[in-house]
Amino acid sequence: MAGREKAKRNRSVITRRRNFLGMGAAMIVPSVGFGLQANGQTMPGVRVRFAFADSEMTATLNDSPSARDFLTMLPLNLTIEDYSHNEKIVRLPRKLSEEGSGPFDNERPGDLCYFKPWGNLALFYGDYKWDGLIRLGRFDDGFDPLLIRGNFPIRIEKV
Numbered sequence: 001m002a003g004r005e006k007a008k009r010n011r012s013v014i015t016r017r018r019n020f021l022g023m024g025a026a027m028i029v030p031s032v033g034f035g036l037q038a039n040g041q042t043m044p045g046v047r048v049r050f051a052f053a054d055s056e057m058t059a060t061l062n063d064s065p066s067a068r069d070f071l072t073m074l075p076l077n078l079t080i081e082d083y084s085h086n087e088k089i090v091r092l093p094r095k096l097s098e099e100g101s102g103p104f105d106n107e108r109p110g111d112l113c114y115f116k117p118w119g120n121l122a123l124f125y126g127d128y129k130w131d132g133l134i135r136l137g138r139f140d141d142g143f144d145p146l147l148i149r150g151n152f153p154i155r156i157e158k159v
Helices: 002-032 066-071
Strands: 042-052 053-060 076-083 087-089 111-115 120-124 135-141 154-159
Touching: 042 066, 053 066, 066 135, 120 135
Parallel strands: none
Antiparallel strands: 042 053, 042 154, 053 135, 076 087, 076 154, 087 120, 111 120, 111 135
16 A cells, blocks of 8 residues: 555646646746747747848748748848749758658748748749648738749848
8 A cells, every 4th residue: 555655646747737837938938939839839929020122021930840940040142043833932941840840731922932842932922832842931012022033132130
């Protein structure tokens, strides 16, 4: 009987420690996560400006490891290029985290994505469906500047 009581007491201590650690993580994570919400929801107030060809666009990022990793690179001065008939691309200086990535649905123009195989941003102004993408966010007020043909220097920075 003494062995059962000891095991029960040990389980109780472990449960209390887990609960305490869980509360500590809940207090720490929001300050690190820019006020993020779980499950890929948008990060309120975390917006990124794309300035090129005498135009500007802003995008609101979602809550994902890839989007947070992208934020750590900013500001960036790169080149935006025409690619295909539905998107422009920006080649990043390094690959982003792919942690937690997986297929998503409801693809539509105005999405800001990361293309895992090449390690570049994909800024969509037309319909698309492609494997290997991670959605980082959406453009806030349309995507008309993406329709300007050509390659341009681009400045990407947190707003």
